[in-house]
Amino acid sequence: MRGLYIDHGKLTLRDDLPEPAARDGWSRVEVHRAGICATDQALLAGYMGFAGVPGHEFVGVALDGPHVGRRVVGEINAGCGSCEACRAGDSRHCEARTVLGIAGLAGAFAERLALPNDNLLPVPDGVTDEAATFTEPLAAALHIGDDVDLATHRRALVAGDGKLGLLCAGALALRGADVTLVGRHPERADLLGLPVNFATGWLEDDADDDGPGPEFDLAVEATGNADVLPRLLRFVRPRGTIVLKTTTERPTTVDLSPLVVNEQRLIGSRCGRFAAALDVLQSQRFDVRPLVTARYPVAEAEAAFEHAARRGSLKVLLDFAD
C-alpha cells in the first residue's frame, strides 16, 4: 500500500508498504485525512532515531471490527492489555505500549493502519473530517484540565502560539479560564473564536526584566523550548502550577529554588482522552478549522512537510481519500 516512510531523517513516498495484518481485538482503518504534528517534524529530524510510517492525527473509516463502515478516530497508545494500567482501561502508561506513528506501530500517513478496537471512537456526523483530524491534539490540550483544578487556576498563561499552544489556549478558554496566550503572532489569537488575551515579548531571551509578576495561577509550556521554564516560574503565583506539554531533545538548565520556595507544581502532560475532544468538536463551541494552513494530497507529501515547517504555518493536512 501507499504511504510515507521516514528512515535516517529522510521522508519518502512508497507504494510497497506492508498492509497492516489482521489481529485479534484490533481493527483496520482506511485513512481519509491526517494532520502533520510537530512530533512528526521532530521524527523526521531524527528524534528517537525513528524509522517507519509516521502520523498519529487521522480520521478514517473502519474496515473491520466493531465500528466497521463508520468514520473513526483512534487513540494512539496501544497497550499490552494485561498490565495494571491497561486493566484500568488506560494504555497511555502501559510500559510495553506501542504508539501509532511514534513508537513501534506503523502510523497514519499511509492508506491503512491498525489499532486496538478499544482505541477507536466513531466520529459524530456533525464533525467534519477536517475537524476530526484535530481530535488527538485537542484531546492533549483538554487533558490539562484532568490534572489541574481550573476552578483554582483560572488565570492561565499559555506559552507558545504554535498549533499546540493555540489548542491549549482554546481548550482552557472553553473551560472558563482567563487565558493569556504569549507568542509572536498576535493575529493567531483571533483564529480561536474564543476570548483569549495576547501578549508578546515575555519569553524572549533579551526580555529579562519584561513580563508580568507572579499573577498567573497556571502556565502551560507549549513552545517546545524548555528554556522558557525559568520565566514561567516567575509568572506563576505561589502554589500555582506549570504544565509541560512538549518534550525537548536536550536538557534544560533551570534554578528550581523558586519552585521550592513558592511551592509550585510542575506537571508533565501528554495524551488526553478522545471522547472529551469529540464532544467539544461536536458542540461547535471551538471551531478548530481556522488553524488549517493548507491541505495536500499524499502524493505531494514532501511539499506538505516543507509547508508545515515554514515560518507562519499552522496545521497542514494530508488527504488520502481524494
Next chain:
Amino acid sequence: MRGLYIDHGKLTLRDDLPEPAARDGWSRVEVHRAGICATDQALLAGYMGFAGVPGHEFVGVALDGPHVGRRVVGEINAGCGSCEACRAGDSRHCEARTVLGIAGLAGAFAERLALPNDNLLPVPDGVTDEAATFTEPLAAALHIGDDVDLATHRRALVAGDGKLGLLCAGALALRGADVTLVGRHPERADLLGLPVNFATGWLEDDADDDGPGPEFDLAVEATGNADVLPRLLRFVRPRGTIVLKTTTERPTTVDLSPLVVNEQRLIGSRCGRFAAALDVLQSQRFDVRPLVTARYPVAEAEAAFEHAARRGSLKVLLDFAD
C-alpha cells in the same frame, strides 16, 4: 542581649544585640533551646547574602502576649496580615513576609525573639524541650502529606539521610507509607524507630546503571543536591510525584522529557503547620531525640556550628537557658 550574628560569612557571639521591640499583635519569647539547620549553615556560607541573627528552630517561654508564661514554639513566616494569603490564615506565601532567622526578622539564636501571636503554639507538657526544637523541621517533613495523596503514593523513596531526609522518612512511615531511605549511613534508618528500608548507591554519580526501575509512587529530594533529580525521575512510576524539599544555590541541568512522557509531577515543598508536628511529638509515635548529635551552650556556638558541619553529624542543639 546575647546571641549569634552572621555577617559576611562570619559567625560571632555578641552581647550587644538589640532586644526585640514590643509590637502590637506580637509576642516576645525567651529562647530556651534552638536547633542548627542546614539552612543556618548555608546562611553562614553566604546564602542569600544573609546578615543578622540566624536560627528558626526553637522552643522557649512567652514573655508576653496570649501565651505569656507558657512554653511555646513558633511558625517562622511572619506575614503582612492583610494580603489574600494572610487573610486566609496562611502567611507562608505572603509576598511581604519576613522569616525568622532567614529573611528580615532576627532569629532564634539569641536570648529573645519576637513573632506574631498567631505564629505561637503552646507546647504540650509531654513534649520535652529537646523534642520541641524539632517542631519546625518535622512540620516541614509532614507537609509532604498536604500536597501528595499518600493513599495513591504508598511506595515512597526519600533521597538523602541527613536531618531532613530522616524526618521525611519518619513522617512518611508514620503516615503509613512504605518508605525506602536512600543514603550513605545505613545505621541512621534505625534511629527512627519506625519501619523504613534503607538503600545505598542509587544516587551516586558513578551509578548510572544502578538503582531500581520506576517502582516508586513518590520520591522526596532531601539531599540538598538537585543533581539527583534525573535519577529520581527514573525511580518514580508514570503519574507519580517527586517532591523537592531543599533549595539549591545553583541551577540544575535536567532532561525534563521523561517528566512529560511519564506525566510525573514535581512539587516544591517548604514549611508545614506546627499543630500536626506537635501532635506527632506528643503521641510519642516518632521519637526524634535520637537524631540529636550534640548539645552546646550558646557560649560555645562556634564549636556547635563546627560540629554540625562535621561529616556524620545530625542535629546539634544550642542551649540558652542553662
